[in-house]
Amino acid sequence: MAAGSRSEGPPMSDVLLVMTTLPEAEAAEALARRLIEAKLAACVNVLPAMMSVYPWKGAVECGREHLLLIKTRRETWPALRERIAREHPYELPEIIALPVADGLPAYLDWVREESRGP
Numbered sequence: 042m043a044a045g046s047r048s049e050g051p052p053m054s055d056v057l058l059v060m061t062t063l064p065e066a067e068a069a070e071a072l073a074r075r076l077i078e079a080k081l082a083a084c085v086n087v088l089p090a091m092m093s094v095y096p097w098k099g100a101v102e103c104g105r106e107h108l109l110l111i112k113t114r115r116e117t118w119p120a121l122r123e124r125i126a127r128e129h130p131y132e133l134p135e136i137i138a139l140p141v142a143d144g145l146p147a148y149l150d151w152v153r154e155e156s157r158g159p
Contacts, residue, residue, distance in 0.1 A: 056141040056152050057118055059111040061125055061134055062093065069107040072128060076111060081121040083155035086110040113156040115140075120158050 059082075063069040066087070073085035088108040095102055113121050118138055125136050141149070 054141045054143060054149055055115045056144065056149050057113050057115055057138045058141055059109075059113055059118070059121060059125075059136070059138045061109050061111070061129070061136050062106040063109065064104065064106055064130065066090070066107050068130060069109055072125070073109060073111075075128070076121065076124065079124065079159055080155065080157055081117055081124055081159070082111045082113045083152040084112045112141075112152045114153050117156050117158045 063072060066089075069087045073082075073087055076082040076085055086109070088110065090105040090107055093102075093104055093106045111121070122136055122138070126134060129136075
């Protein structure tokens, strides 16, 4: 490769991996189902309880939370973010989106098809 040139990888996918945490398994599963039913997500993985440690209002908090891994499209992200924020039990919920750089093309196509929004 010539000096100064760079390798072009695959184009960035329009699929996102969104993460949020909820305090109870039942609430996490209920939110996951509502996101799927609303076509805001193609798949939501609800991970078992984990310990989260974070500063909040001058104190260090520790609590058990359930992580949701939500697969969606970039175009659906604003509606998904708004829905999670509206229905979330926390005053300040973690709602972050990470771009999916690459993946199995057929799976990414499935995510796109299943998360077209309402």
